[in-house]
Amino acid sequence: MQSTVMKNLQTLNVLPILALASLFIKISGSTSLRPLLTGPDMAYLGSRVTFWCTAPDSSPPATYELMGDGGVLIGTDINFEGDQSARFVLKVTATSEGSYLCNVTAGGSTGVSNSIKLSVVTPPSNIRVTSEPFPPVAYEGSRFVLNCTAKGSHLSYTWFFNRKEVTSSTSPAFRLSGNKLVMGKVTLEHAGSYYCMAKSRVQDTERFSNSAKVQMTVKVYISKPRISFSISKEGASYHGNVTCWSTRGSPPVNFSLTLDDREVGSVTATESLTAWFPVAMVPGLDMGVARCRVNTEVQELTSEPVTLVVVPVRGDVKVEVEYLYRADSELATARLSCQVSRGTFPYVSWLFNNSVLPSETHVDSHIQPALSQYAVADHRRTLFLAKLGPEESGYYRCRARDSYDDSGPWVESPAVLIRVTDRYLNSMPPATPSTETPQNAPMTTIEAITIAFCCFLFLMLAGCVGCVYIMFDHEQAHDHVATTNPSSDALPLSSPLSQSEGKQDDTSSTDSDQNQTVEITV
Structure with missing residues (x-):
């Protein structure tokens, strides 16, 4: 009886130890089970991905469970062999994005793996370019922005300008900001075609799509309009024409003409920056004050006023001569x-020894081949003697008439005689290069004037010295006479001048036919 009680007591003492040992075995098995989940963190929508769950040192059979966000069971796999991996293949949908982990149960123990966050990448589609402002038209100096919009996720953007890639380093005028291409101050160089590329990348796989091309137009602000007018004659009638124009700007622009603040015409210029308006005009009459006005979608400018008065050519006409020298003070041209004096639209003609020079068909500011020694400019009002020689000596004068009336009267200037001489012309053999040394070269006009002025000063100085000497000598003679004969009257030092002395020859100042004479020495 006692022995039986002792055996029962021993059994009761062993049971807690066995229970603790069993619990320890379970706990140790649970902590030693450490599964590992491997797989992608990004995947394209519609593709398939594979997750691998591995539990090293697991005893079979092992149960593998792939869990999604919120403890959702994705898939289960049972492995009846030890130390194996479970493979889970998923088709990626829009709801596939999230975190995944793996639970492993083996030998009565359960382990939880690491977590993998899967991102679903949507390839780019529906690529297009929008602009700010829209449509893609910008004025010089304004701000302009292009946006690349696309459907998709995890996208990057590349811009192309005239088929060349735009980068911040190669194109400092552009600024890249996400899906935007920013131009802070637009210039004419920014005009052209643009398109963007949206692309996504998953590991080594890249997918991209391009937008359609967008043509950007850069406009120039219109400048202040200018105004001019002309007149023509057909038979006995006169016709006026007012021209409005701007020197810079982007068409189309609208030109309008006001006469005494009343609009008399309007024209839209689509290809140029000039407009013409017919107006009534009569020579000698004030037809009113005209102004040109130009309008664009962002500007409205008005020209300076001009009075529509055509003054006929009348009054005095004269010729003024000016000489032009080279850097070495040699006379180059006249x-x-x-x-x-009067005339709004004078037509000028030049005459040389009563012959028209150049011909009436001569084009302004060009030189006629047959008369290359002459050139005209400034609407024929200026004549250049490009070559100076004895052949150019003679009488020059100009005449003027109204340019709009070919049958109108001429008003002529007095003739100017230009005499061109060459001191060394006869001493030099023809067509032979000059062998004169610099010491024997002809003096320039400035040198001759300088030498003449010095000689004049020298003569003046000599004359002054002589006068002082004579005055001093006469003073001594007067004192001597006064001393020797005090009672006698002083005799005059010189006899009175004859009446003929000091007169000038009247014929030397006679001016024949009011002509001017200019002598040029070269």
């Missing part, structure tokens, strides 16, 4: 200017 410039003759025709000054017309």
Whole structure:
């Protein structure tokens, strides 16, 4: 009986130890089970991905469970062999994005793996470019932004300008900001075609899509309009024409003409920056004050006023001569200017020894081949003697008439005689290069004037010295006479001048036919 009680007591003492040992075995098995989940963190929508769950040192059978967000069971796999991996293949949908982990149960123990966050990448589609402002038209100096919009996720953007990739380093005028291409101050160089590329990348796989091309137009602000007018004659009638124009700007622009603040015409210029308006005009009458006005979608400008008065050519006409020298003070050319006192639209013609020079068909500011020694400019009002020699000596004058009336009267200037001489012309053999040394070269006009002025000063100085000497000598003689004969009257030092002395020859100042004479020495 006692032995039986002792055995029962021993059994009761062993049971807690066995229970603790069993619990320890379970706990140790649970902590030693450490599964590992491997797989992608990004995947394209519609593709398939594979997750691998591995539990090293697990005893079979092992149960593998792939769990999603919120403890959702994705898939289960049972492995009846030890130390194996479970494979889970998923088709990626829009709801596949999230975190995944793996639970492993083996030998009565359960382990939880690491977590993998899967991102679902949507390839780019529906690529297009929008602009700010829209449509893609910008003025010089304004801000302009292009946006690349696309459907998809995890996208990057690349811009192309005239088929060349735009980068911040190669194109400092552009600024890249996400899906935007920013131009802080637009210039004419920014005009052209643009398109963008949206692309996504998963590991080594890249997918991209391009937008359609967008043509950007850069406009120039219109400049202040200018105004001019002209007149023509057909038979006995006169016709006026007012021209409005701007020097810079982007068409189309609208030009309008006001006469005494009343609009008389309007024209839209689509290809140029000039417009013409017919107006009534009569020579000698004030037809009113005209202004040009130009309008664009962002500007409205008005020209300076001009009075529509055509003054006929009348009054005095004269020729002014100016000489032009080279850097070495050698005379290069002579410039003759025709000054017309009255006339809005004078036509000027030049005559040399009563012959028209150049011909009436001569084009302004060009040189006629047959008369290359002459050139005209400034609407024929200026004549240049491009070559100076004895052949150019003679009488020059200009005449003017109204340019709009070919049958109108001429108003002529007095003739100007230009005499061109060459001191060394006869001493030099023809067509032979000059062998004169610099010491024997002809003096320039400035050198001759300088030498003449020095000689004049020297003569003046010598004359002054002589006068002082004579005055001093006469003073001594007067004192001597006064001393020797005090009672006698002083005799005059010189006899009175004859009446003929000091007169000038009247014929030397006679001016024949009011002609001017200009002598040029070269």
